[in-house]
Structures are given as structure tokens and as C-alpha cells.
Amino acid sequence: ILMEMEAFAPPALAETWDNVGLLVGRARAEIHTVLTALDVTEAVVREAAGCGAGLIVAHHPVIFGGVKRVTDETREGRLMLDMGQAGISHAAAHTNLDAAQGGVNDTLMRVMGAENVRGEGFVRVGDVPEGTTFGQLCARAQKKLHAAVRAFGNAETPVHTLGCCSGAGGSEIGEALALGADCFITGEVRHHEALDALDRGCCIIEAGHFETENPVCEVLADALQKAADAVQYNVTVFCLKDDPFGR
Numbered sequence: 001i002l003m004e005m006e007a008f009a010p011p012a013l014a015e016t017w018d019n020v021g022l023l024v025g026r027a028r029a030e031i032h033t034v035l036t037a038l039d040v041t042e043a044v045v046r047e048a049a050g051c052g053a054g055l056i057v058a059h060h061p062v063i064f065g066g067v068k069r070v071t072d073e074t075r076e077g078r079l080m081l082d083m084g085q086a087g088i089s090h091a092a093a094h095t096n097l098d099a100a101q102g103g104v105n106d107t108l109m110r111v112m113g114a115e116n117v118r119g120e121g122f123v124r125v126g127d128v129p130e131g132t133t134f135g136q137l138c139a140r141a142q143k144k145l146h147a148a149v150r151a152f153g154n155a156e157t158p159v160h161t162l163g164c165c166s167g168a169g170g171s172e173i174g175e176a177l178a179l180g181a182d183c184f185i186t187g188e189v190r191h192h193e194a195l196d197a198l199d200r201g202c203c204i205i206e207a208g209h210f211e212t213e214n215p216v217c218e219v220l221a222d223a224l225q226k227a228a229d230a231v232q233y234n235v236t237v238f239c240l241k242d243d244p245f246g247r
Contacts, residue, residue, distance in 0.1 A: 001031055001235065004227035005057060005093055008220065009103055014096040019061045024080055025089020031055045036221040037240040038214050040079050040090055047240050049086040056083070057220065059104070059213060061092035097216065098122050102223075104166045104216040111144045111215050112137065112185060114162045123172050125163040125179040132159050134183055134203045141185060147211040152194040153203025159183040163202075166212040173197045173204075187212040210243060217241055 002022055014020045035053040037044045040062040048056050062079050071077045083090055097103045105124045109117045114126025128137065135155030142149045163176025163184040170189035177184075177200055184202055187209035194204050221239035228235040 001034060001055060001057075001224065001228070002027070002091060004224055005091060005220075007227075008223045009093040009097040009100040011096055013099040014094065018095045019064055020092050020094050020096050022089065022091045023061055023063050024083055025055070025091075029054060029087075029089055031089070032235055034221075034224060034235060034237045035240055036217045036224070036237065037242075038210060038217055039244050040083075041244045042079070042082070043242060043244070044240055045079060045082045045086065045088065048083075048088050051238055053238065054087060055089045055091065057091050057093065057224070059092070059094060059097055059216065059220075061094055062090055093220070095122075097220070098166065102219065104213050105164055107216045107219050108164050108166050108185065108212055109162070112140060112162060112164070114164075119163075119176075119179055121175075122165045122169065123163065123175045123179065124165075125161055125176055125181045128159055128162050128183075130160075133157060134159050137162065137183060137185070138205055141205050141207045145207050145211040145215070147207040150206040151203070152189070152198060152206070153183070157183075157203055159203065164212075167209050169212075170194070173202065177202055185212065210245070214241055214243075 031054040033053040034055045035048045036057045039060045040058050070080050109124050109126045117126035134153050134157040138149050138151045161180045163181030165172035165186050168188040169186035170193040185205040189206045197204050218239045221237045225237040
């Protein structure tokens, strides 16, 4: 399962500061059920235990920096203890999944209806149908991503090329502009980033960190299931898309 996860999101694509791969558990544990989710939360661990999942594959790693102790005094400690007690392992595909072909950002572009998608790293741009307005793209993001969209720009502005960087991607607007984007969708954008983008003729859709990344969980689950089926490995992959903030 880890080999197929890394084939889909190669670890070499991860940023140097990131923490990806198997983070909790035994590499040779026998797994029959896998749960994919954006984050490892108490609800996700309960769901994994309830469906008999031996592995949680999440986008966000439960461990980022150095850990000197694992206790129930921290959120991460409680999660690791709960997973250990339930016999559940945890693997993460984070910035490598952001950058991977078919990963987080390509999925976001597909959901937004962009075509002829290009770009590498964290940034993608794609063409939108002739006559598309900024307001229409905002409405699509709100509907398809189930997001409370913040719009920076005039609703009637025509859009030809949509750029994206999911999650906290406001700092990547310049790269999208260099690729010809006149509209950019991300999860989080800073005030000055939005002002600079508008000054350069690019409207901004801020659709939420969770919302812009969550669609990939289903894509990842499908990829892992197909890989397991192809080699007739008896594993079932579930996808949990619940918002950890209860929205």
C-alpha cells in the first residue's frame, strides 16, 4: 500500500521541511482496510477503528517537527496513543501529493472545470470556457467545494485562464500570473497578496484550506483501491471527507 501511495505521490516531490510516508505503525503490518482523510483527528481515528481500518492515509501528517515525548497532554500525542491502542498505522502524503500529477492541485482544477491544465510544483493553470465570468467561477467554487467563498474582484470580470494553489497558496499567485492566469483560486490568501493580485489584473477566489484540498481524498482512495485490485490484494479503501471543524 505504501509503495502504491508513493507511486501516486513520489516522496521526492515533497518539500525538505515536510514529513511524509509511514509516520506511525509497523511497515509489515497486515492491512485489509484503509481510510483516507485530509487530517488525522479523533473523529477520523474513531471512524478507522469502527470500520476495522489498519491504516489511515492522510494528506496532513500528524507529526511535523521533532517530538521528544508522546503523551496525552498534546493533540498529536493523544492521536498517536489512540492509533497505537487501536492497532492503526498512519501514513502521510503532503506536499508530494500537492505537486503530483493528478494530485491535490490537478484535482482542484478538474473540480473547477479547467481544461488544458499545465504547470508544475504547487501551481496549475488551465483554460475556462469562453464567456466565463469571475462571478460564475465563484459560484462554481461555492457549489462544488461546499465552500464559503471570499471573492476579491468584480463579478462581471471575464476570465480566460484560471490558476490555482490549494491550501495556504496565496504566496504562489506570482507564479500563476507568470503562466497567464487572470483568476486564481486558493484556500488562504493574505490581504496584501490579494491587493497585489488585483493590481496586476488577477481576481482571487479564497475558498478555504480544507475545502480546496479535501476533494483529493476521494481521488487518492480510488487510486489505492485500483492498485490493490490490479494485483488482487484483498484490501478495501474508504474515504472520510468530514470537515474537522464541523461546518
